[in-house]
Amino acid sequence: MTAAPGGPVDPGGGLRLSGVEVRHGRVAALRGVDLAVRRGELLVVLGPSAAGKSTLLRVVAGLDRAAAGTVHLAGRDVTALPPGARDVAMVFQSYALFPHLDVARNIAFGLSVRGAGRRAAREAAAAAAAVAGCAHLLDRRPGQLSGGERQRVALARALAREPAVFLLDEPLSQLDVELRTSTRAELRALHDRVGATTLHVTHDQAEAMALGDRIAVLRAGRLEQVAPPAQLWRRPATRFVAGFVGAPWLTVLPPGLVADAPAGAAELVVRPEDLRLSLPRDGADNAGGGALLAPRATAVRRELAGADTFVHLAAATGPVTVRVPTGARTGEVGAEYAVTAARDALHFFAADGARVADPAGEGTS
Numbered sequence: 001m002t003a004a005p006g007g008p009v010d011p012g013g014g015l016r017l018s019g020v021e022v023r024h025g026r027v028a029a030l031r032g033v034d035l036a037v038r039r040g041e042l043l044v045v046l047g048p049s050a051a052g053k054s055t056l057l058r059v060v061a062g063l064d065r066a067a068a069g070t071v072h073l074a075g076r077d078v079t080a081l082p083p084g085a086r087d088v089a090m091v092f093q094s095y096a097l098f099p100h101l102d103v104a105r106n107i108a109f110g111l112s113v114r115g116a117g118r119r120a121a122r123e124a125a126a127a128a129a130a131v132a133g134c135a136h137l138l139d140r141r142p143g144q145l146s147g148g149e150r151q152r153v154a155l156a157r158a159l160a161r162e163p164a165v166f167l168l169d170e171p172l173s174q175l176d177v178e179l180r181t182s183t184r185a186e187l188r189a190l191h192d193r194v195g196a197t198t199l200h201v202t203h204d205q206a207e208a209m210a211l212g213d214r215i216a217v218l219r220a221g222r223l224e225q226v227a228p229p230a231q232l233w234r235r236p237a238t239r240f241v242a243g244f245v246g247a248p249w250l251t252v253l254p255p256g257l258v259a260d261a262p263a264g265a266a267e268l269v270v271r272p273e274d275l276r277l278s279l280p281r282d283g284a285d286n287a288g289g290g291a292l293l294a295p296r297a298t299a300v301r302r303e304l305a306g307a308d309t310f311v312h313l314a315a316a317t318g319p320v321t322v323r324v325p326t327g328a329r330t331g332e333v334g335a336e337y338a339v340t341a342a343r344d345a346l347h348f349f350a351a352d353g354a355r356v357a358d359p360a361g362e363g364t365s
């Protein structure tokens, strides 16, 4: 097949999927997926349940078969190769450790079956354990480890194999919230040290934002957008991405509210952190070069979320939600406000969910 858009197949020795389709019986789990991961890049695959995230990893690993399309890895077409011949290491959600083997043997396992000498395998296992921060656990069995420790062992096992690509399937999902946050930072630091090409699957947008060089948003088997975290947040390519990435409580308004709204827009969407409250009589002035979205809206409810508070208001056009710093005086329940936003914080979407370019708001970015 011809090279995917964006250049020749596999320019940097990383991973490239071109036109990949995977079916599970009648379910189309992946539909026309084109995705290139640069060598050394950490790319996060983000999406809701059943989006096809695990299937994407499995088709790269060779555990699921592509009904159409190709997978290239480090310059080779691996589409037809069995898992063992692909040079990938997968870390599963469950970690899949062998309960009857100690940590050292668990880490060395992949090496032993690939024919490395026993001593060389143990040395490689110890080195990988040191990198993953579990060198002090080599004599224990998985049943004697905490969730976080098991996760490190599973990572060490993947590292020891020095694969061309790491495939991590929700590796943090078994950890409690606090441990997940600290382990996430360690995982990123580990990636920066090792520099391995990595596909990391999660349904947690905060994890994706914190970890990824880029994020690929998957929905119902299709990629909605592939972009660095800041761009995904600032310029969501679809209505779905706008809702899935960032704080909840998007305000949705009729685009006609803005005099020069771009043609073809069916919805105007604004994030709560981009909306400003001011006294109704000052609203038009405070809009500055931006947009006055509601001249009068009444605050009806406040919702505390740590350092931020979400103020829910009722406007003539429908509900509006504004984020204010907790402790700020603005947004008092029962009071009336004008609601404004900077022009480049307005997102316009067509009826089919695609972003409509707004020459007035995003001309230079």
Ligand SMILES: Nc1ncnc2c1ncn2[C@@H]1O[C@H](COP(=O)(O)OP(=O)(O)OP(=O)(O)O)[C@@H](O)[C@H]1O
Pocket (backbone or CB within 6 Å): 024, 025, 027, 028, 029, 047, 048, 049, 050, 051, 052, 053, 054, 055, 056, 203
């Ligand atoms: N072995 C299978 N047989 C039939 N259908 C399957 C199989 N595996 C996955 N599917 C279906 O394929 C679709 C994609 O599943 P997949 O596990 O890739 O999603 P996911 O994004 O990883 O979901 P989750 O976040 O819930 O793990 C779903 O509709 C799922 O029900």
